Amino acid sequence: MAKTAGIIVIGNEILSGKTRDENALFLVRELRDLGVDVRKISVIPDELPLISHEVREFSRAYDYVFTTGGVGPTHDDLTMDGIAAAFDQKVKRQPELEQTLRRYYSADVIEANLRMADVPEGARLVGGYGAWFPVVAVENVFIFPGVPEILQRKFERIKEMFREAPFHLREVYLRADEGQIAAILHQLLAEYPDLMLGSYPYFDNPIYSIKLTLESKDAAYLDRAHQALLDQLAAIHLFPLL
């Protein structure tokens, strides 16, 4: 079984349509490449009880949880408090983070800047030091900022810790109506119950009107299922395009 993950996107600006979220898309693609199965994405407001509720549920349900957003110094940055509450922890100032902030802001440092060193008491720092902060993690929850460039740089630094056996993928493109192949797909899944099988209609493509995706971590199993599908399709005179 693949390791599972959940992603919690925290930010009113996403829910009000002011900002397009780029982080969930980045993380699902990266995690898929690493062989991790993302099971859920939630986008929630900057509100402490909602953050702590979601983090608690996700932490129990999935192997890894990734949060994005809400880690700055202002009133709407409640992620650290929410995660602390989820694990019945207090927030306290982390000395190494405080030192990093004092170095960055130098003589101009004020108390509000140092608030970014306030993390759940059980937090650990992963990913070592680079130009900026390490990743803060609590239990199985990895905490990322909302700014895509910073999130991406931080994820790059720790991603190898999540790598496992890859997913293998086959795609089949057809010119047909989904109804025509529904019974074949149903039968294929009865024979290959562990196959991940998707069927997606396209209404505006000049060449194909269905894309089928077949996936498995077991390459041999996937090849057999793929061949079985092609045989079944050929029996009703449907042949893959592209």
Added chain:
Amino acid sequence: MAKTAGIIVIGNEILSGKTRDENALFLVRELRDLGVDVRKISVIPDELPLISHEVREFSRAYDYVFTTGGVGPTHDDLTMDGIAAAFDQKVKRQPELEQTLRRYYSADVIEANLRMADVPEGARLVGGYGAWFPVVAVENVFIFPGVPEILQRKFERIKEMFREAPFHLREVYLRADEGQIAAILHQLLAEYPDLMLGSYPYFDNPIYSIKLTLESKDAAYLDRAHQALLDQLAAIHLFPLL
């Protein structure tokens, strides 16, 4: 109080990063323009128990629920079954939808095509007839397909039923560090507790480094809060850009 909404995006292809979701972004922008407050977006797999659980929770928590995806004729189209289960209803064939499908497929119609007329027994049809299907709704849940063009056309047809008092928005752009203004924002919210106030850092903009957003459905209240903010900023020699 604004009416609230939740959006449930159903589809393995989003969680595996194969497809970028366009529907949640479209819906949050449209709903915001209509004056509706979107409180949560969930992206979940094509699995019946997960769909029914999420729909039940959302239906209780929000005034309106919008689902996207999982309404075709194949094995991975489980939205109708999931929504029926959420309300302890059975799925049954809807005569008007069946008629529409028979007209569309004409002599080629097969049983798998007609599956798209199988909807929860308590479903009603909204939005009337156009070139294609009406929107199917059950209780406060509005069911949309995953194909963005079709979703958008269907939403256009019914959106006026959701319209209410609009949100008013002011934006303030600054060149400063968020830490510098954290206390001012905190104080502003103490004086204007109903203000929706966001603070967003930018690290790569040549002109500004913070965008503040102020929102309310009460335009006069918003104007007073906006002026109070500008006064406070001026007191520490910060002036809006742009």
